[in-house]
Amino acid sequence: xxxxxxxxxxxxxxxxxxxxxxxxxxxxxxxxxxxxxxxxxxxxxxxxxxxxxxxxxxxxxxxxxxxxxxxxxxxxxxxxxxxxxxxxxxxxxxxxxxxxxxxxxxxxxxxxxxxxxxxx
Amino acid sequence: xxxxxxxxxxxxxxxxxxxxxxxxxxxxxxxxxxxxxxxxxxxxxxxxxxxxxxxxxxxxxxxxxxxxxxxxxxxxxxxxxxxxxxxxxxxxxxxxxxxxxxxxxxxxxxxxxxxxxxxxxxxxxxxxxxxxxxxxxxxxxxxxxxxxxxxxxxxxxxxxxxxxxxxxxxxxxxxxxxxxxxxxxxxxxxxxxxxxxxxxxxxxxxxxxxxxxxxxxxxxxxxxxxxxx
Numbered sequence: 001x002x003x004x005x006x007x008x009x010x011x012x013x014x015x016x017x018x019x020x021x022x023x024x025x026x027x028x029x030x031x032x033x034x035x036x037x038x039x040x041x042x043x044x045x046x047x048x049x050x051x052x053x054x055x056x057x058x059x060x061x062x063x064x065x066x067x068x069x070x071x072x073x074x075x076x077x078x079x080x081x082x083x084x085x086x087x088x089x090x091x092x093x094x095x096x097x098x099x100x101x102x103x104x105x106x107x108x109x110x111x112x113x114x115x116x117x118x119x120x
Numbered sequence: 121x122x123x124x125x126x127x128x129x130x131x132x133x134x135x136x137x138x139x140x141x142x143x144x145x146x147x148x149x150x151x152x153x154x155x156x157x158x159x160x161x162x163x164x165x166x167x168x169x170x171x172x173x174x175x176x177x178x179x180x181x182x183x184x185x186x187x188x189x190x191x192x193x194x195x196x197x198x199x200x201x202x203x204x205x206x207x208x209x210x211x212x213x214x215x216x217x218x219x220x221x222x223x224x225x226x227x228x229x230x231x232x233x234x235x236x237x238x239x240x241x242x243x244x245x246x247x248x249x250x251x252x253x254x255x256x257x258x259x260x261x262x263x264x265x266x267x268x269x270x271x272x273x274x275x276x277x278x279x280x281x282x283x284x285x286x287x288x289x290x291x292x293x294x295x296x297x298x299x300x301x302x303x304x305x306x307x308x309x310x311x312x313x314x315x316x317x318x319x320x321x322x323x324x325x326x327x328x329x330x331x332x333x334x335x336x337x338x339x340x341x342x343x344x345x346x347x348x349x
Contacts, residue, residue, distance in 0.1 A: 101179050101289075105187040108153070108173040112191075 013052040021045045040085065122153045122184040122271075123205035127160040134168045136211035137203055144215050151191055152205065155184035181271075182292035189283045201274045209272040213312040217274040226308035228300050229274045232267035233314040245329055253294045256337060260344045261301045266309060268294045279305050288343070294336055298343045 024041045027033035033041075051057050062070035121137070123130055134150055141148040150170035154161055156178035165172045173187055185202060192200045199221050203209045213231060220226040234250075246269075253268040271293050275283070282303055288295035300307050 101183045104175050104177065104179050105183065105190060108175045108187055109191065112171065112173050 010052055010055060013048065017045050017048040017052055021049075044081065121150065121203050121205050122155055122181050122188065123157065123161055123165070124155040124178065124181070124184070125157045125159045125161060126205040127157070127164050129207040130161055130164050130205050131168060133203065133205055133207050133209075133211070134165070134170055137201075137214070138169065140211040140214045144218070149195075149197075151188050153184045153188045153191075155179060155181065180290045182287055182289040185271075185292060186283060186287040189280055189287065193277070193280045193284050197280070198277050199274060200280055202271060204271045208314050210313060210315060213272075214274075216310050216312060217272065220308045220310065221274055221276050225306070227276050227279045227305040228307045230265065230267065230270050230297070230307065230309045231272035231312035231314075232265070232270055232309045233312060234266040249329060249333060252333060253336070253340075256340060257294065257297060260298060260340060263301065265297055265307075268297050270314075272312060272314070288339060291332055291336060295339045295343050298340045302344060 021042065024033065024038055024045065028035060028038050058070050058073065062068075062073045065073065067073045067076075121133070126133075130152065134152065137150055138148040141150075148169075150168075152165045152168075152170055152172050154165065154172060154174040156175050162172070162174060171191070173191055175184060175187065188202070189200065199218060201214055201217060203211065203214075209231065217229050217231050220229045250267060250269050254265055257268055258264045269291075273293075279300060282299070282305070283296075286299070288299070297307060
């Protein structure tokens with residue numbers, strides 16, 4: 001279990017991770033992504049990068065956790081991460097909905113006030 | 121009075137309510153909340169002697185009703201009556217609804233079409249749904265309401281103060297009963313006779329009905345848990 005990741009896929013994954021990191025950076029600079037979310041994506045990419053360089057790392061961690069088939073650890077971690085992130089997005093959407101409702105009510109009240117004040 | 125696409129019925133309903141209030145010797149202040157209607161509801165209401173609050177888009181009956189509550193609370197009202205704009209609630213029975221409030225024997229009064237003395241023809245699906253809500257509420261609150269989806273209600277300022285703070289979103293009536301009871305407000309039911317809707321369509325369709333049942337069940341459980349003190 002010494003060399004577990006072939007060189008070609010290692011290079012590919014490093015390139016992929018770096019590109020992803022650049023994409024995230026660009027989105028932040030353009031103001032299309034809030035830093036709050038970017039932190040999560042950057043963290044994910046860093047993990048990918050580390051694993052790309054540290055070839056035996058995945059096997060080591062898997063062995064440490066008692067996971068027999070190392071790649072399944074990746075799937076587990078990825079699925080877990082995605083689920084947590086989706087819950088987080090639902091929470092954000094709920095908050096936005098609530099604020100949206102208050103704003104709509106406020107607009108209706110202001111419209112009415114404006115109309116009243118314009119009446120002769 | 122929350123209204124969503126009720127151009128056919130709104131004029132008649134507002135007129136009836138105003139007349140009814142005048143007969144009772146109360147100030148005939150009617151507030152219509154337009155919940156982002158896409159038909160002629162707005163222009164129909166503009167021609168009427170009532171206040172129109174117009175939401176910029178559809179936010180759901182709960183949020184629309186809450187807006188009406190916020191407006192009336194800010195205006196210093198002691199009592200508020202909630203009436204559906206589709207004409208199924210009899211304006212002539214507003215007096216019946218207000219009686220327990222005036223006596224001081226209740227904080228919230230619900231007009232029930234199923235309590236002895238009231239009555240209405242209702243669709244089969246709707247009756248099943250109402251039965252279910254009634255049973256669920258009996259389970260949660262230990263008390264049976266006969267018409268938990270009725271949106272023909274009256275409440276005093278104490279209940280109003282609670283509603284402007286928190287009020288359910290979409291189809292608020294059954295959840296609101298749970299909320300009122302859990303917050304130790306006195307909820308009473310009175311028998312009223314309801315009409316067939318005079319215009320528009322029910323906001324709840326067939327498939328939506330099932331979703332509504334599920335959503336409301338969850339919401340009622342949550343409301344019950346949240347206010348469990």
